[in-house]
Amino acid sequence: MATIIHRMEVSDCVEYFDCGDEPLNSYLKKHAWNNQRKSSIGVTYVAVDEAAPQTVIGYFTLATASVPRDALPRRAVRGLPPYDLPMLLLARLAVDRRFKARGLGHALLSEPLRIAVAVSEQAGCRCVIVDVYPSAMGWYERYGFRPLEGGKGSSVRMYLDIRTVKAAQQHEGITG
């Protein structure tokens, strides 16, 4: 299966997408396009199979964000310049359940991380942030995401330093 990932277009067919999670299905079907096109709230990238290039089988949504330097507790901050902390928010990532366990999630996650590196070079990005279901934490931890403590609600906020992502990109040999 050859997968293509591209920015969502109006012609992409999302009608049959089913990742097994209603909020994630509903976001793609009802909000993703409008949020991208009209509201500029998030940009959605979709994965399609080369053989059926209109049917979406996975997606992720990105936005940028920042934390004002003053919002960070002074006692916990070391060695940061006095500017806002820019970051990339991986707002959603989902794979159609009929295409699970085929490495599509891996391909989908690698793309926003590459984008994060590109953004860090073009506009500044210190880390990638993602809010995940507790059941998905282990999967993100495999890629080096670390939980941020003290969140509220049912999801866990996770952090990945852009320096770690860049180190992975420059890594010579692959181990493990």
Add this chain to the structure above:
Amino acid sequence: MPRTAQARRMKRRERVLRKPKFQADLPPIEDGAVRRLKDELQLTSNSDFLCEAVALFRWAVSERKLGHRIMSESASGEKRILVLPRLERIAPGATLPRVNIEWTEAELESLAQRVSSEPAKPTPALVRAMKG
């Protein structure tokens, strides 16, 4: 079926099948460039030329939209990056929207500790993701 419905269907079908025509006013220099490119690429018609150009442009746009850089590499390894202002406008850094995230005090403290620490070493899965 009433004739009007059939006529409407025929008209719709015609619209789908119709091939739009392009006409471009080119200054002599660009006209010459197009002719030379057509010769080099062994293209005989302007339609074929436009199709090839559109295919190339579509690919460039999709790559740049993903934040990929487009570069050429010489036999000696010298790399040159394509920088086209119109393509740069669609790169993610320039187009990703900005949102506000809600944070708890504890999350901000945890975030501050993370960004103040030495970065973790990449995991094997992350290395594979970035190399694949």
